[in-house]
Amino acid sequence: MLYFNRCQHLKQITQRCFPNIQVKMNKHIQLILSRTFVLAELRKSWHSSHTLVKDKNIILMGPPGAGKTTVGRIIGQKLGCRAIDVDDDILEKTWNMSVAEKLQDVGNEQFLEEEGKAVLNFSASGSVISLTGSNPMHDASMWHLKKNGIIVYLDVPPMDIINRLKSMKINRIVGQDFGTPMKDLLAFRRQYYKKWYDTRVFCESGASPEEVADKVLNAVKRYQDVDSETFISTRHIWPKDCKQKNSTKFFSEAVIEGLASDGGLFVPEKEFPKLSSGEWKGLVGATYIERAQILLERCIHPADIPAARLGEMIETAYGKNFACSKIAPVRHLSGNQFILELFHGPTGSFKDLSLQLMPHLFAHCIPPNCNYMVLVATSGDTGSAVLNGFSHLSNNDKKRIAVVTFFPENGVSDFQKAQIIGSQKENGWAVGVKSDFDFCQTAVKRIFKDSDFTGFLTVEYGTILSSANSINWGRLLPQVIYHASAYLDLVSQGFISFGSPVDVCIPTGNFGNILAAVYAKMMGIPIRKFICASNQNHVLTDFIKTGHYDLRERKLVQTFSPAIDILKSSNLERHLHLIANKDGQLITKLFSQLEDQHHFQIEKILVEKLQQDFVADWCSEEDCLAAISSTYNASGYILDPHTAVAKVVADRMQDKTCPVIVSSTAHYSKFAPAIMQALKIKEINQTSSSQLYLLSSYSALPPPHGALLERAKQQEKMEHQVCTADMDVLKSQVERLIQNQFIGMFS
Numbered sequence: 001m002l003y004f005n006r007c008q009h010l011k012q013i014t015q016r017c018f019p020n021i022q023v024k025m026n027k028h029i030q031l032i033l034s035r036t037f038v039l040a041e042l043r044k045s046w047h048s049s050h051t052l053v054k055d056k057n058i059i060l061m062g063p064p065g066a067g068k069t070t071v072g073r074i075i076g077q078k079l080g081c082r083a084i085d086v087d088d089d090i091l092e093k094t095w096n097m098s099v100a101e102k103l104q105d106v107g108n109e110q111f112l113e114e115e116g117k118a119v120l121n122f123s124a125s126g127s128v129i130s131l132t133g134s135n136p137m138h139d140a141s142m143w144h145l146k147k148n149g150i151i152v153y154l155d156v157p158p159m160d161i162i163n164r165l166k167s168m169k170i171n172r173i174v175g176q177d178f179g180t181p182m183k184d185l186l187a188f189r190r191q192y193y194k195k196w197y198d199t200r201v202f203c204e205s206g207a208s209p210e211e212v213a214d215k216v217l218n219a220v221k222r223y224q225d226v227d228s229e230t231f232i233s234t235r236h237i238w239p240k241d242c243k244q245k246n247s248t249k250f251f252s253e254a255v256i257e258g259l260a261s262d263g264g265l266f267v268p269e270k271e272f273p274k275l276s277s278g279e280w281k282g283l284v285g286a287t288y289i290e291r292a293q294i295l296l297e298r299c300i301h302p303a304d305i306p307a308a309r310l311g312e313m314i315e316t317a318y319g320k321n322f323a324c325s326k327i328a329p330v331r332h333l334s335g336n337q338f339i340l341e342l343f344h345g346p347t348g349s350f351k352d353l354s355l356q357l358m359p360h361l362f363a364h365c366i367p368p369n370c371n372y373m374v375l376v377a378t379s380g381d382t383g384s385a386v387l388n389g390f391s392h393l394s395n396n397d398k399k400r401i402a403v404v405t406f407f408p409e410n411g412v413s414d415f416q417k418a419q420i421i422g423s424q425k426e427n428g429w430a431v432g433v434k435s436d437f438d439f440c441q442t443a444v445k446r447i448f449k450d451s452d453f454t455g456f457l458t459v460e461y462g463t464i465l466s467s468a469n470s471i472n473w474g475r476l477l478p479q480v481i482y483h484a485s486a487y488l489d490l491v492s493q494g495f496i497s498f499g500s501p502v503d504v505c506i507p508t509g510n511f512g513n514i515l516a517a518v519y520a521k522m523m524g525i526p527i528r529k530f531i532c533a534s535n536q537n538h539v540l541t542d543f544i545k546t547g548h549y550d551l552r553e554r555k556l557v558q559t560f561s562p563a564i565d566i567l568k569s570s571n572l573e574r575h576l577h578l579i580a581n582k583d584g585q586l587i588t589k590l591f592s593q594l595e596d597q598h599h600f601q602i603e604k605i606l607v608e609k610l611q612q613d614f615v616a617d618w619c620s621e622e623d624c625l626a627a628i629s630s631t632y633n634a635s636g637y638i639l640d641p642h643t644a645v646a647k648v649v650a651d652r653m654q655d656k657t658c659p660v661i662v663s664s665t666a667h668y669s670k671f672a673p674a675i676m677q678a679l680k681i682k683e684i685n686q687t688s689s690s691q692l693y694l695l696s697s698y699s700a701l702p703p704p705h706g707a708l709l710e711r712a713k714q715q716e717k718m719e720h721q722v723c724t725a726d727m728d729v730l731k732s733q734v735e736r737l738i739q740n741q742f743i744g745m746f747s
Helices: 002-017 028-032 034-050 068-079 086-095 099-106 108-120 139-146 158-167 182-196 209-224 251-257 277-282 288-299 307-317 358-365 381-391 395-400 414-422 437-449 451-461 479-492 512-522 539-546 572-579 584-597 604-613 621-635 641-653 668-678 688-696 706-713 727-742
Strands: 057-061 083-085 128-130 149-155 199-202 230-233 266-268 330-334 337-341 371-377 401-408 428-433 463-467 502-507 527-534 548-550 599-601 614-618 660-664 721-723
Touching (some): 057 068, 057 139, 057 209, 068 083, 086 099, 086 128, 099 108, 108 139, 149 182, 158 182, 182 307, 199 209, 230 251, 251 358, 288 307, 330 479, 330 621, 337 479, 337 641, 358 381, 358 401, 371 727, 381 401, 381 414, 381 428, 395 401, 401 414, 401 437, 401 727, 414 428, 414 668, 414 688, 414 706, 428 437, 428 727, 437 451, 437 463, 437 727, 451 463, 451 727, 463 727, 479 502, 479 660, 512 572, 527 539, 527 641, 539 548, 539 614, 572 584, 572 604, 584 599, 604 614, 614 641, 621 641, 641 660, 668 706, 688 706, 721 727
Parallel strands (some): 057 128, 057 149, 083 128, 149 199, 371 401, 401 428, 428 721, 502 527, 502 660, 527 614
Antiparallel strands (some): 230 266, 330 337, 548 599
16 A cells, blocks of 8 residues: 555656656556656757758857858758848848948847848748847847758857958948957857757858858758667677667766666767867867857757757856866976866865856756755765856755765865865755765665666655766766867977877876776867876776786775775766776676676776776875975975876976876865875964965965865854664665655655
């Protein structure tokens, strides 16, 4: 009877969450998976309203000089359809005068209004329409056009536009007052173009109209094909009938579910999209936000997140929350070594680069009116970054999304612990576990795989579990951006020319950060070698050197670099799946062996394939402190312990023939006791705040981190839960927190 009541309860929940879906209730597991049904329905709805059919228009948008008219005519010829130029075919025929004469006659504001009215009175179907550069500044006419067409933004480099306008002897455009530089007006216009486009064609400098036309058609084809970009589990075994694709997921589903139901991790079914060298060169002078939008648009189908909405999320994530306007700047350290500073976010670690964005992706993807509890395991920095990121959601989203982060109670630095606990908000909690990170991470994975428990939570509380660790694709994907951006910055600063190779050296334990660099290479960044830097917990280094992943009789050691105190590396599974040609059966076998026998060995051919791109080494505690000291003495720059590990390994492994970019994954002030020990500062005070202020007085680079100093000022101690290393206890904590957050929602 209890089981029946719970099923009926879940049926009510499902119908409330997904009112347009009729669900037949045979087994409660079908109900747990009902979120897949609603996503399919939402996708069908998107498809019906966005698919290009015979009566739809392709609408070309961009600044004057973008080539809209020429490209439109070429597309019209290719498709055998009418090409309409708004200037020639609508405005001049409506006004019986040239556009230039009209502008001179009525002035800027009146021109925009009359231009908009003329477009509102126009209708077409099955045509290619080339807009004027100022059409997007009139909302009503753009909504009118958007109802019956796909808006394609021809994004041309500003200097190309300026040069083209000069050659056309055009020195003034709509909205340009006398004395306003063309460059400033084009930058102003971009906000309107970004508001309206459905898909973007990034036009590399020097591209011919024919090349741009082909790119437009490819962009429209991708836009139409909503089912083309799917994800599979690393452990997925394809059936003999390859037409069966029941196990594939869309981006939104991969983000929501976090971990695949078979225990594997989601990866793209196809390869990463690759940018041409011309497109990359077009991003050399771009901001981090602009680079992020271009790259993420290529990786996220607009059926999952429309381009304009994605742009809003990116601007929110990387706007006011970062202490440095460059977001992830590259600093020359010495010789051919460069530091990629990934610690300018609100919690002072590289996790902010993804976790300021990922919560917004997640909130957009989940079905309306359903509750989600995000479970996180942290080795130090992820916990506070997740809590901070999810606290920036809208109030409505915070009511339906909550976060709990499990961290090793005695396995993080004092400042990290204070930061995690202090980051608790109305929708986020921290739970200390009397164990290490590997237990926390394994426990979270086991909770996800426990269908009885997850089913119970869905039935009893209408709450679905998800993750925000790098096992979640929505968390890993944004990390690709900063590796690409670092390379572009070296080009921009004149240290290298585009196409010259670089090495990257990354301190890693969970393999996510270095895997993101692999994906950046797949997108076209010429990274030569990936240098994996380990501390005394060097299971990854040993594996890269031997192909043997062996946890037998290996105990986790607490080090000065706790964020990489990890033995079970989650994201390694994704990379093995990649180099094993997506052999899900092999990956299942290997990681089952790791779970049951605590080790596995890959074949020689895979070892050789791994070692083509990867080299690895590890750093002792003594060498870590020595690197902090020597770097400071030589350059006045303070490395955090994780970056110091990478610096030591980079010094050993790089062959000096090309630059190496060392990822600096945290601000040194988060590890003040280790820094003070390395620099032989004897006045080691007891409080975190006094340690931070003492280090700040050294006038070192990088400068003090304002958000961390503010955190140290906060004297009040927040409460947090502590539990034993027991699966049942952790599950009880999850249920209790769900009760606290969501118990009244379906009562």
